[in-house]
Amino acid sequence: MKIVSITKTVHDWLFSIMPEGAASIVEMVLIAVAYLAFFAVAGLYLVLLERRVAAWFQLRLGPNRVGPQGIFQTMADALKLVSKELTGTIKADNFLYNLAPYFVIVSSLMALAVFPFTQEFQAFDINIGIFFLIAISSIGVIGILLGGWSSNNKYALIGAMRSGVQTISYELSVGLSLLTMVLLTGTLQLSEIVEVQKNGWLIVQGHIPAIIAFMIYMIAGTAETNRAPFDLVEAESELGAGFHTEYSGMKFAYFFLAEFINMFIIAAIATTIFFGAWLSPFGITDSIPWLGVFWFLGKTLLLVFLMMWFRWTFPRLRVDQLLTLEWKYLLPINLVNIVIMAILVWLNLTIKF
Amino acid sequence: MEKIIFYILAFIIVAFAIASVSSRKMLRSVIYLLFVLVGIAGIYFLIDYNFLAAIQLTVYAGGIIVLIIFSVLLVHHIEMELEIAKPIKQIVTALLCLIGLGVFLYTIYNHPFQPVENYTTTTVNEIGKGLLSYEKGGFVLPFEVISVLLLAAMVGAIVIAKGTKLFDKK
Numbered sequence: 390m391k392i393v394s395i396t397k398t399v400h401d402w403l404f405s406i407m408p409e410g411a412a413s414i415v416e417m418v419l420i421a422v423a424y425l426a427f428f429a430v431a432g433l434y435l436v437l438l439e440r441r442v443a444a445w446f447q448l449r450l451g452p453n454r455v456g457p458q459g460i461f462q463t464m465a466d467a468l469k470l471v472s473k474e475l476t477g478t479i480k481a482d483n484f485l486y487n488l489a490p491y492f493v494i495v496s497s498l499m500a501l502a503v504f505p506f507t508q509e510f511q512a513f514d515i516n517i518g519i520f521f522l523i524a525i526s527s528i529g530v531i532g533i534l535l536g537g538w539s540s541n542n543k544y545a546l547i548g549a550m551r552s553g554v555q556t557i558s559y560e561l562s563v564g565l566s567l568l569t570m571v572l573l574t575g576t577l578q579l580s581e582i583v584e585v586q587k588n589g590w591l592i593v594q595g596h597i598p599a600i601i602a603f604m605i606y607m608i609a610g611t612a613e614t615n616r617a618p619f620d621l622v623e624a625e626s627e628l629g630a631g632f633h634t635e636y637s638g639m640k641f642a643y644f645f646l647a648e649f650i651n652m653f654i655i656a657a658i659a660t661t662i663f664f665g666a667w668l669s670p671f672g673i674t675d676s677i678p679w680l681g682v683f684w685f686l687g688k689t690l691l692l693v694f695l696m697m698w699f700r701w702t703f704p705r706l707r708v709d710q711l712l713t714l715e716w717k718y719l720l721p722i723n724l725v726n727i728v729i730m731a732i733l734v735w736l737n738l739t740i741k742f
Numbered sequence: 743m744e745k746i747i748f749y750i751l752a753f754i755i756v757a758f759a760i761a762s763v764s765s766r767k768m769l770r771s772v773i774y775l776l777f778v779l780v781g782i783a784g785i786y787f788l789i790d791y792n793f794l795a796a797i798q799l800t801v802y803a804g805g806i807i808v809l810i811i812f813s814v815l816l817v818h819h820i821e822m823e824l825e826i827a828k829p830i831k832q833i834v835t836a837l838l839c840l841i842g843l844g845v846f847l848y849t850i851y852n853h854p855f856q857p858v859e860n861y862t863t864t865t866v867n868e869i870g871k872g873l874l875s876y877e878k879g880g881f882v883l884p885f886e887v888i889s890v891l892l893l894a895a896m897v898g899a900i901v902i903a904k905g906t907k908l909f910d911k912k
Contacts, residue, residue: 410743482820485769516865517792524796527804531776534811538769541820553812560804577866 420512424501431653432646433463438690439649439697446701473638478541481635485539490636490643492532497650500525504657505579507667507681518579519571522658523564526613529651530556533615533622536644537632548631551708552622555612558715559619562609565723569602569730570595570662573739583666588741590665596740598730603663605719605726610655611696612711614648618703619711656692657685664688747788755781766823769814776807790863 399419403412437452437459444451452459477486503518505511515521530553537549571577573595574585585591592599612619623631633644660666665688667681674680706714733739755778762774779802786795827835876882 485773515792516863517796520796524799524804527800530808531811534815538815550815553808557808
């Protein structure tokens with residue numbers, strides 16, 4: 390209730406003191422700033438979370454000196470990165486070299502805009518929600534390819550090539566597994582997908598095929614974000630730092646932040662599609678709508694934790710294993726799964742409360 | 743408001759289209775082309791045709807441009823520059839472009855456009871029903887023909903990629 394009334398008050402206030410055109414522009418800018426702030430804060434704290442989780446998995450302490458439990462550690466790191474020199478290579482293609490980080494960061498920012506954080510808190514409720522997400526996520530890889538090529542560095546080029554192969558292959562699985570769930574919802578709009586889940590989260594409604602789709606989605610999603618065990622793109626023992634070997638300072642930080650935000654996005658899509666977005670389990674807090682934000686972020690962070698768990702548990706795949714996994718296992722399973730789901734919906738075998 | 747956004751988008755599209763054909767570095771012109779395609783997607787968003795905009799982004803920006811970049815990555819070194827064409831070629835191309843532009847502008851200015859009132863955005867539901875309907879105005883035949891074409895292309899790609907055997911195992 391409170392969040393809703395705050396946005397409404399700001400909206401009314403803006404339109405009362407300004408002409409309509411100016412007010413709507415100011416409103417757009419405010420929303421953009423809010424999302425940028427969220428982007429930065431979430432990115433930094435996901436980095437901290439990752440380091441603490443990694444330390445926990447490896448029986449270490451992790452960063453715990455800067456502030457209580459190390460909560461200012463990544464802020465300090467970011468400040469340090471801002472103050473660093475931006476090095477470049479003379480023989481690089483400077484225009485593309487400087488452009489590449491923005492591709493990655495803009496595409497992940499655009500994807501953030503469509504998530505329904507609560508019933509009322511959604512910047513852009515487009516009627517093709519999921520499809521828009523898939524479309525946007527396919528652009529981010531261009532930034533990686535460009536960064537790798539324009540650095541004029543062998544390792545960066547190899548890293549970029551691997552990233553291209555990996556992303557193009559695994560995009561198929563992400564798309565198809567989401568399509569499996571669209572069969573259940575009958576709509577692509579994210580707010581309507583959440584409406585459908587008021588009769589039970591989709592992973593319960595679709596039971597067996599939905600769980601298979603979720604597993605495929607998580608595997609393919611991890612691969613999309615270039616995280617271990619699929620991190621051949623930046624395999625440090627083989628390629629230096631992969632596609633961002635030549636980047637330093639804030640430009641490197643853009644790639645780094647975008648990687649973590651992409652992980653958040655993958656988890657947020659899974660939350661929205663499979664786990665009912667801001668809906669509380671069994672509707673226990675339905676009377677307090679603004680608690681939806683906590684449910685949404687809680688579920689998302691749980692899935693982020695799952696992805697970190699993958700990272701610190703599995704060894705890195707070889708490139709042929711990576712492609713075999715996608716083309717010989719995930720894709721056929723996925724196609725059969727769609728047919729099973731279609732039959733399920735057709736015969737009305739879904740579970741609804 | 744919409745007018746301003748339209749002009750900004752149109753300027754971006756035209757400027758990057760010219761940059762794309764005049765750049766002498768191959769990957770740069772691919773990126774300019776990407777901006778042109780994204781600008782067109784922006785115009786689709788502007789007229790509230792979200793589905794086509796997303797298709798534009800997935801197929802052109804995410805698919806074709808990535809493939810082009812990938813092939814440039816494989817064959818092109820960073821220090822290489824494209825040659826400048828001979829003057830005769832330049833003149834002929836310019837003339838052909840002008841003729842094309844003339845035909846295009848003539849048709850646009852002679853076509854009686856009618857403003858649509860009460861426009862509602864096309865939903866995915868309508869598009870899906872339109873694609874699979876076999877009644878009047880349905881698109882099931884082209885849809886099936888295109889899927890056969892895609893299958894043929896896929897078989898062809900596999901045959902080419904497999905190549906011929908270099909020697910018999912006997």
